[in-house]
Amino acid sequence: MGRRLCCFRGPEPSGKNKNIFGTSNNGDADLYSALKNVRVFSYNQLKSATRNFHPDNKIGRGGFGVVYKGTLRDGTLVAIKSLSTESKQGRKEFLTEIDTISNVRHPNLVQLIGCCVEGNNRMLIYEYLENNSLAIALFGPKKMQISLDWSKRASICIGTARGISFLHEEAEPRIVHRDIKASNVLLDRDLIPKIGDFGLAKLFPDTATHISTRVAGTMGYLAPEYALLGQLTRKADIYSFGVLILVVISGRSANKSAWGPDLRSLLEWTWSLREEEERLLDIVDSELVGYPEGEVLCFIKVALLCTQAVSSQRPSMGQVVEMLQSDGSSIDVKSLTQPGTVREIDRSSEYPGSSSGLSKLHKGHQQTDTYAFITSTKNINSSMQASTSEVEPR
Structure with missing residues (x-):
């Protein structure tokens, strides 16, 4: 006999002609097709697994909702992401996430x-990872931080690079994540990194350049061409990964302008040290001792190579993986072009030192924070040089 696929039903929702997917019967075929590769849980099963979503089981909160730790009947530990009703992730995006992740x-x-x-x-059930996120390990509450020596940090960078490389170059279809950052890199019991939160994942054909209808991402990690023009390609992830490397090495946040004597962003501070190569080690976490300077x-x-303002000058993730496992001698820091950064600026004032024609912001749009692309690179796309774009901060 063939196997049967069972979906576990909870109480029927109110409303005529509604099924467990909360849609009319006419849409069932598409919905079932999207869910064919994943296990379907009832709401009651998840209530039981989380002790009625008890606050003690809450282990995090992301851009789309709350994450709970749960225990299934067979004893399996899981992480349950319950999407908030205020979430901008609608039904279509939710099903895209399910369909995508189930095949990857x-x-x-x-x-x-x-x-x-x-x-x-709308809930997603993931494998449970014991050591939470890289962000918490590096700069979370003291009791939750993890002491990471250089070998562990290097392994986390390389593993994360391999994951992104797989999404970009091997997954079918190819995937761009859009929100690579420390809080989206989770760590298992052996500190093996695993990239999470595919709610922001975007599928695209091999040769296409996406013009995104809504910029989604995190300040400090956003590639300028994506933040300002909505141009979404693999290169945006590569930029974010470059920033992530600096975060791992320094143990500092990427989205604070508080580093170095001029209170620059982490990327800007690193770039300012490049003239004397050994000074780049100034960014290294003070808790790291006895690290191999050449490898760091x-x-x-590699981080500076990944964050160059012109996206075409950034390497592929496959190349990044190779370089992280080399001695880096082939990379001439002085030949690199300046990184592009996206910075929050005051609408009522001029931004000092801007060289891209953005000394004053457009008036209006009083309810939205505005960000500007700051760079002195002259050969950047001309349409980017004199533009501002509104980006929703997360």
């Missing part, structure tokens, strides 16, 4: 176990 498996990607689409509830310098060089 790699040691450095968080595994999707199942989902719940019942009534107004190699990683910093």
Whole structure:
């Protein structure tokens, strides 16, 4: 006999002609097709697994909702992402996430176990990772921080690079993540990194340049061409990964302008040290001792290579993986072009030192924070040089 696929039903939602997916019967075929590769849980099963979503089971909050730790009946620990009703991730995006993740498996990607689409509830069930996120390990509450020596940090960078490389170059279809950052890199019990939060994932054909209808990402990690023009390609992820390398090496946040004597962003501060190569080591976390200076310098060089303002000058992730495992001698820091940065600026004042024609912001749009692309690179796309774009901060 053939196997049967069972979906576990909870109480029927109110409303005529509604099924467990909260849609009319006419849409069932598409919905079931999207969910064919994942296990479907009822809302009641997840209530039981989380002790009725008890606050003690809450382990995090992301851009789209709350994450709970749960225990299934068979004892399996899971992470349950319950999307908030205020979430901008609609039904279509939710199903895209399910369909995408269910077909993508790699040691450095968080595994999707199942989902719940019942009534107004939208939930994703992931494997549970014991050591939370890289962000918490580096600069979370003291009791939750993890002491990471250089070998662990290097391994986390390389593993994350392999995960992104898989998304870009091997997954079918190819995937751009859009929000690579320390809080989206999770760590298992052995500190193996796994990239999570595919709610921002975007699928695209091999040769296409996406013009995104809504910029989604995190300040400090945003590639300028994506933040300002909505141009979404693999190169935007590569830029974000370059910033992530600097975060791992320094143990500092990427989205604060508080580093160095001039209170620059982490990327700007690093770039300012490049003239004397050994000074690049000034950014190294003070808790790191006895680290191999040559290897750390190699990683910093790769980070600067990844964050160049002109996206076409950034390497592919496959090349990044190779370089992180080399001695970095082939990278000449002085030949690199200046990185592009996206910075929050005061609408009512001029930005000192801007060289891209953005000394004054356009008036109006009083309710939205505005960000500007700051660079002295002269050969950047001309349409980018005199533009501002409104980006929703997260």
